[in-house]
Amino acid sequence: MNEELYQAHILQHAKHPHNKEELADATISVPAKNTSCGDAYTLQLNVQDGFIEKAAFTGIGCAISQAAASLLTDKLTGMSTHEAAQVSEEDVYTLLHVPISTTREKCALLLWRALHEALKEHHA
Amino acid sequence: MDTTAIRNDFMSLKDGLVYLDSAATSLTPEPVLEAMNEYYRNYRANVHRGLYAEAERATERYEEARKNIAAFIGATADEVIFTSSATAASNMLVYALEHTLELQEGDEIVTTVMEHHAMLLPLQELAKRNGLVVKYAQLTKDFALDLEDLRELITEKTRIVAVTGASNVTGRVACVPEDTLTTGARPVIVRDMTACVGHMPVNMSALDADFAFFSGHKMCGPTGTGVLYGKKEWLDKLRPGYFGGGMVDSVTLDEATYHVGVPGFEAGTANVGGVIGLGAAVSYLTRIGMDEIRAHVEGLTNYAFEKLGALEGVTLYAAPPEVNVGIVSLTLVGVHPHDVAEIAGQHNVAVRAGHHCALPLHNALGVVATTRASFYLYNTRDDIDALVEAVNDARRTFN
Ligand SMILES: Cc1ncc(COP(=O)(O)O)c(C=O)c1O
Numbered sequence: 337m338n339e340e341l342y343q344a345h346i347l348q349h350a351k352h353p354h355n356k357e358e359l360a361d362a363t364i365s366v367p368a369k370n371t372s373c374g375d376a377y378t379l380q381l382n383v384q385d386g387f388i389e390k391a392a393f394t395g396i397g398c399a400i401s402q403a404a405a406s407l408l409t410d411k412l413t414g415m416s417t418h419e420a421a422q423v424s425e426e427d428v429y430t431l432l433h434v435p436i437s438t439t440r441e442k443c444a445l446l447l448w449r450a451l452h453e454a455l456k457e458h459h460a
Numbered sequence: 461m462d463t464t465a466i467r468n469d470f471m472s473l474k475d476g477l478v479y480l481d482s483a484a485t486s487l488t489p490e491p492v493l494e495a496m497n498e499y500y501r502n503y504r505a506n507v508h509r510g511l512y513a514e515a516e517r518a519t520e521r522y523e524e525a526r527k528n529i530a531a532f533i534g535a536t537a538d539e540v541i542f543t544s545s546a547t548a549a550s551n552m553l554v555y556a557l558e559h560t561l562e563l564q565e566g567d568e569i570v571t572t573v574m575e576h577h578a579m580l581l582p583l584q585e586l587a588k589r590n591g592l593v594v595k596y597a598q599l600t601k602d603f604a605l606d607l608e609d610l611r612e613l614i615t616e617k618t619r620i621v622a623v624t625g626a627s628n629v630t631g632r633v634a635c636v637p638e639d640t641l642t643t644g645a646r647p648v649i650v651r652d653m654t655a656c657v658g659h660m661p662v663n664m665s666a667l668d669a670d671f672a673f674f675s676g677h678k679m680c681g682p683t684g685t686g687v688l689y690g691k692k693e694w695l696d697k698l699r700p701g702y703f704g705g706g707m708v709d710s711v712t713l714d715e716a717t718y719h720v721g722v723p724g725f726e727a728g729t730a731n732v733g734g735v736i737g738l739g740a741a742v743s744y745l746t747r748i749g750m751d752e753i754r755a756h757v758e759g760l761t762n763y764a765f766e767k768l769g770a771l772e773g774v775t776l777y778a779a780p781p782e783v784n785v786g787i788v789s790l791t792l793v794g795v796h797p798h799d800v801a802e803i804a805g806q807h808n809v810a811v812r813a814g815h816h817c818a819l820p821l822h823n824a825l826g827v828v829a830t831t832r833a834s835f836y837l838y839n840t841r842d843d844i845d846a847l848v849e850a851v852n853d854a855r856r857t858f859n
Binding site for chain 2 (some may be wrong): 341342350351371372373374375376379396397398399400426443
């Protein structure tokens with residue numbers, strides 16, 4: 337893996353994130369906040385018959401959290417909620433494919449944490 | 461001031477680190493490390509207890525540090541309580557005031573939107589426990605405290621007035637004008653001097669505060685040290701908030717009586733080595749001269765304004781250099797403060813990103829976070845040039 341954090345694909349996702357939109361037909365909306373850096377996101381899922389028809393997000397944050405949100409929502413769309421529940425921290429790091437230092441872990445995993453909140457809510 | 465010689469005292473700077481994060485914690489000069497090493501190696505013992513030579517020496521050095529630090533802030537040794545940090549001092553003070561002031565529901569606390577959470581949160585919690593009202597003075601231009609607003613907020617119901625000495629985000633120094641305090645009974649005046657002590661000359665007797673506090677680690681001292689200053693008249697009547705060994709006159713199974721003044725507020729074993737280190741830090745700063753340090757930092761702040769202020773897309777959140785303790789926060793359009801700081805880190809430039817434990821101030825400034833550079837005696841113009849280079853790199857990376 338290249339040592340560089342701000343590689344082209346990260347910058348691309350940060351500047352032009354996928355799925356950054358308000359879902360009119362969301363069945364679940366979960367806020368995700370990183371108060372120490374001021375990052376505030378909302379993860380939205382439209383779940384139909386146990387499948388994520390569409391995953392999207394809104395919010396502001398650093399390049400790492402934006403890229404992670406973009407990549408993660410790409411991956412989630414089309415998954416069953418059971419598959420989504422299996423998405424691990426490691427999967428997020430694999431999606432990002434850049435070295436994430438301890439101080440940036442919370443940026444990388446912000447939306448992933450929201451995902452697990454969302455699934456808990458969905459199954460409750 | 462010989463910055464080259466000074467830089468040689470700081471081993472952390474040896475490998476080209478550009479350290480612009482002294483507002484988070486400063487670096488430690490060799491004489492401070494030596495003083496602490498000497499204690500741990502040669503005369504480690506608890507203070508105020510043993511009757512052997514090492515214990516006596518430890519006690520002497522500990523109390524000598526107290527005298528030094530008191531003189532450094534224009535106070536006397538019987539006004540200086542050692543704590544583990546500014547935060548610990550602030551919390552301890554607020555509990556002690558709660559036990560002493562006989563607060564009534566509806567009483568008021570007046571503070572400012574400039575405060576660090578270390579002052580703000582203990583006061584908010586105190587208010588919640590006792591049904592008090594907290595009122596906040598706002599900012600005016602150049603990030604200054606609105607003194608008119610402050611005056612108007614203080615009424616006969618005001619029991620505590622807490623105003624920071626300087627903001628740890630904008631660097632802006634603040635004051636409590638004397639004429640704010642003429643209405644009714646005088647409230648207790650508390651000053652968070654954490655961003656000031658060791659960065660500008662401070663004279664508590666001229667400040668006219670009842671209480672003040674600061675941390676040792678932002679002024680060349682070790683982590684885990686702090687000071688609560690209390691005016692002598694106040695410490696004689698203040699009831700302690702913490703209890704334990706070393707502070708008692710007599711104890712039975714039913715009750716205890718406590719030492720009056722400073723010894724009544726230092727329960728438990730102190731950070732002896734740390735206090736000795738802080739004493740050495742104060743000697744170090746005094747030897748260089750606080751006026752010289754202040755002038756040096758003001759010069760750097762000026763230079764930072766000139767260089768950073770000229771950069772495309774950069775907004776500075778910093779008070780003018782002559783009223784700034786050496787802190788410049790900034791945002792770069794289109795780049796998150798964290799990414800600016802990370803790219804600076806790749807340039808070996810240490811700055812901090814976030815809200816710097818001052819969320820209400822960031823709300824007042826209308827930003828969620830900033831990247832903060834802070835200057836101290838060991839910094840040079842080259843350091844600021846390196847930061848400028850890093851900010852330019854951040855802009856290029858994200859454009
Ligand atoms: C103005 C101000 N007050 C209080 C504090 C708290 O200091 P400490 O974290 O050492 O307790 C800080 C440091 O972060 C500060 O800058």
